[in-house]
Amino acid sequence: MPSPPVLISEADIQIRVDELAAQISLDYADKGDVVLIGVLKGSFIFLADLARKMTIPRTIEFIAISSYGKTSVSTGAVRLLMDVRSNIADRHVLVVEDIVDTGHTLKYLIGLLESRQPASIKTCALLHKAESAEVDVNIDYIGFGIDDEWVVGYGLDFAEHDRALPYIGTVLPADRAKK
Numbered sequence: 540m541p542s543p544p545v546l547i548s549e550a551d552i553q554i555r556v557d558e559l560a561a562q563i564s565l566d567y568a569d570k571g572d573v574v575l576i577g578v579l580k581g582s583f584i585f586l587a588d589l590a591r592k593m594t595i596p597r598t599i600e601f602i603a604i605s606s607y608g609k610t611s612v613s614t615g616a617v618r619l620l621m622d623v624r625s626n627i628a629d630r631h632v633l634v635v636e637d638i639v640d641t642g643h644t645l646k647y648l649i650g651l652l653e654s655r656q657p658a659s660i661k662t663c664a665l666l667h668k669a670e671s672a673e674v675d676v677n678i679d680y681i682g683f684g685i686d687d688e689w690v691v692g693y694g695l696d697f698a699e700h701d702r703a704l705p706y707i708g709t710v711l712p713a714d715r716a717k718k
């Protein structure tokens with residue numbers, strides 16, 4: 540099967556990740572340590588690049604979520620599959636997502652993490668599909684706004700394919716039924 544067409548190139552991603560890391564490092568410069576919580580699986584590459592470009596003390600955590608009924612129409616039901624390992628009370632938390640689509644996952648996560656009384660909680664998403672929003676959720680740092688298309692690469696998958704592509708590509712309508 541041919542490679543998915545490029546939506547956002549590897550070079551453009553790296554430029555934007557550098558910018559985000561610089562902005563976040565500036566914003567948290569006086570905060571001591573920031574806990575980066577990557578949402579598995581999709582955020583693993585973005586988090587790795589972002590964390591390495593940041594210049595302030597940071598701790599890495601992961602959390603895993605499962606969303607039910609995520610076919611063409613999301614039901615919005617979300618379940619915790621794997622929790623973070625650290626106590627986040629009184630710490631500065633930055634949730635790192637590869638993509639915010641309907642917003643249900645991020646909204647659930649913010650509620651869950653807020654109940655643990657962190658010093659602050661902010662959110663960062665590489666991609667944001669504003670057109671698809673079903674719930675109101677605040678995203679403090681956004682890499683790229685995209686249209687409502689199916690995207691793969693740089694951590695994102697389509698039926699577990701193409702997560703390791705170095706760029707963000709689009710899944711063509713003709714390929715959507717093939718995998």
Ligand code: PRP
Nearest residue numbers: 579580581637638639640641642643644
């Ligand atoms: C994707 C993405 C977000 C979520 C966003 O995860 O990584 O966590 O969907 O969608 P929402 O805004 O509609 O809730 P997915 O469920 O595909 O799992 P994965 O990261 O393991 O691929």
